[in-house]
Amino acid sequence: MSDVILEAFGVHKTYLSGDRRLEVLRDVSLTVARGESVSIRGESGSGKSTLLHLLAGLDRPDSGEVRWTGTSDTGTERRAKFLGMVFQSFYLIPELNALENVLMAIRMTGSIGTAECDRARSMLARVCLADRAHHLPAHLSGGERQRVAVARALINSPQLLLADEPTGNLDEKTGDAVIGLLLELCAETKTALVLVTHNAAYAAKTGRVLFMRDGVLHTV
């Protein structure tokens, strides 16, 4: 399947907790196609975030394999151009304003010029934060911070966006707005989305819903 950009085969992951071995993921397999949106639901501690970290290449599976088939880049640029990440706790750098936080994702792969600044401003405008570009994270609301994080995740036009409970720290109304924006932007830019969420309503808005229970991924 040429449109597949991410493949995971038979992934196992175990953590040691004191003397106990916790089997967090058991034989998980997943493929994500270009522009597809997939949600993964499940209870806390079921292994959703661990799977997301493995898919992002931040951690390695004990057995099995994760392949990024949608990119031929190498090095630091490979990650930046292939995937963006959004987290529950936003993780904005407090010393940088909204625009600088978005530009940080570009800085990781190259230098900043006028074109890059214009691109970041456009992205902030797209998430309705044009007038908050020079505000520090401490002066933004939770919803605004998460929108800055979304802009940062998408600024390099990645093929895949991994979102780990992006509405977990937001009220319902703000959460709705962020999820709406996320889905809209991914559809616009043909970016595949893997959304980890507790919320059944948000999951239902994606093209495919998966359920994680005791480390095993089930199709709903």
Place this chain on the structure above:
Amino acid sequence: MPWYLYLALKQLFPTGKRFPFFTAISVLGVALGVALLIVSISVMGGFGREIRRMIVDTQGDVQIRSGGLINDPKALMGIVAKVPGVLGVTPFAEGVGMLEYNRKPVFPAIQGVDLNHVNDVIPLNRYIRVGSLDALDDDTVILSSQLAYSIGAQVGDKVQISSPLLIEKLKNDEVFLPRELTVAGIFEIGHQQLDSNTVIVTLRRMQDLYGLGGAVHGLDVRIAANLDPDDVARRINAVLPPSANAAARSWMELNQDFLFVLQLEKNLIFILLLFIVVVAAFSVTSSLLIAVVRKTREIGLLGALGGRPREVALCFCFQGLLIGVSGTLSGLALGFGFLACRNDVLHLFTRLTGSQEALVRFYQFSNVPAYLSTGDLALIVVSTIVISTLAGILPAWRAARLNPVEALRNE
């Protein structure tokens, strides 16, 4: 600008926020260390320079001595004067004698100077405190300040001077009477040994006291300011006739033990005060370690954005470097600022403690000398920046070792 340098700058000096407390403390620690180094090394350098100037003023830049006596000083002076770079040559004779005033005998070093040439080499006028060098002739003498004070002699008083020749003559049943000389002046150089035990007479009087005839003990040579005394000494040695059995040596070579002690003292002060910078560096390490702990999740994010452990480490190393550079610049401003008003501080201190006279009496100065060579300045700047950068290595290593997944999970 690489992202890790940009982030290091932003974390230390964020825009739109107050100067971070931890950064301020770290920079201040380094700045105080640098300021103290600048002030101490400058004052040490100032004293050293004064002492060196004093040595050159009393001995000349180069001194020519023979194993015994120089019997034809005029011929030798003619040869030496032609050496390129030589500005002046003066002969001298020296020895120990007995000086008696009001039945108080002392045994000073007697220096015989040639009044026709001495001013070309040794600026004696600069050090005359009472009386005048012009009043010095074969019947007068100039005493050093502490010697005059100890025997109670003043300008116009008569003193008796005799030499070991008195004993030599007695062996041959001859009589050699002590010479009665009038005190024409009192000098003070600022060197404890010279000021406490030296008298100056004319060369002719010294030749008479020691029975030297026309011979002298050596020649003092003044050279052009921009020349190396060792080089000129080598040039002089190359033209000295072997029959003179004399050798020229620079003032550095003649005083190498003393100069070594001066340098050793300065080096020890530098090393001891550098420990202040080392202590400040521990404060930098501590601040950066706290930053690593506080920013664990951000470090995890940098990994998620594609930052490599090496780059994360560089970010914290750069913070150490930037603290070092900022602290050094602030320390330089602080140190040079203090040096600019050092004399006001000294005068205020001596006025408060009533020690102004004691200062002048014991140290022969009323102002604090200061001199900082380019080499010393470079050494202070480079060593401080290197130490501060090294202070960032441990936090950098800790940050680089953080697993992004665990860092992102950190609460």
